[in-house]
Amino acid sequence: MEPDTAPTPATPPRALRVALAVVAWFNLVSALIGMIGLTAFGGMGIPLEWIEGTVFDSYFWPGIILGVVVGGSQALALVATHLRYRLAWGLHAAAGLVMLSWIFIEIALMLVWSPLHGVYFATGLVQTVLAVLALGAWPRPFLGRAGV
Template identity: 65%
Template sequence: MRGSGHRLLRFFLNVSAWFNLLSAMVGAVGLVAFEGMGIPAQWLNGTPFDSFLWPGLLLGVVVGGTQALALFALHGHFRLAPGMSVAAGLVMMTWIFAEIAMMLVWSPLHGVFFASGLAQVVVGVLALGAWPSPLLARDRL
């Protein structure tokens, strides 16, 4: 990502990665240290988990870890930063999808975090160069 046109994309990728990292860490600590943060334990029925310990650890390490790697790449100005952001957004979206599929419950927060992962993916793909320039240009066949 180079040039002034990518500054806005980089800014959004930083904001989304920080938001997703902080939310994953808060969620992980809440699940592990505060026994689910008020989430009913019966929501774990039918899942491979009998407590919130493993889901909390997975949330912190996998979701939070990929966001941290994306931030490291962004702050280090590595060329793989947009790709890492896409990967981190996909991990966030997969986490939410798997959580809903296993617990068979939905909360508005699921929508918020899925949307933040989706936005991170879209902006990361745009930063990789998926935006046609000029936008409405046509190819002659």
Template identity: 75%
Template sequence: MTRAPRWVAIGLRVVAGFSLVSALIGMAGLTIGGGMGLPHEWIDNSVFDSYAWPGVILGVVVGGAQALALVAQHRRYALAAGLHAAAGLVMMIWIFVEIAIMLVWSPLHGVYFVAGLAQVVLAVLALGAWPHPFLARAPR
């Protein structure tokens, strides 16, 4: 990852860690926990017969993207910021598709969408998308 301010790197770790833990807990609840008490009617008109496959997708795709970004950042790979941006986009797409399938909105959808958005913004900042100094004016 490029040399970003310390607060950006910490923010990426916090948001990705939160998203990873949440995805793993969600996967466990949807697969082992039998849907965490979510009404089956929410997925009646979808391709899913149960919450098991959405749980697997949540853990493997969403959680996996977060894990890859965290490992890359920990190992200081140049690709880390790009992986964080991708992981944030995966989170936002997951929330959008989930709402589209279930036709139900919860405040948690907002929390996780904002988490994905924050991760993308922090990743873009880590890639150097800010002027130096921040309030400098361009010459005429």
């Protein structure tokens, strides 16, 4: 059997790895707090009118989805990073996209915007961009030309 000779991606710089971990932990903790608030505390004072016209009659299931999908994607990315799996950076990109999607869907369904939507949109965007950079998408040199 021939050894695996496929090139391995370079490990991203430490600052990039730390930044991704910080954003992912922030998003994970926020999703879990949101899940607890929505499920155990009846929506944390958010008016039920905000989900009128949706399939939900309470904030219980949105809270479960927030914790499992948004929080779960963040946890998966963090575990993969900790275990040094090659797919960790792709999982961070996916987790950032899940956060962005959650915010888009939440605003579209509730037709309400709050400053927290802006915060979590920003964290999802930052996580996605950092993950793409960790995947090696940053050209070196940045303004270099291909084939010259």
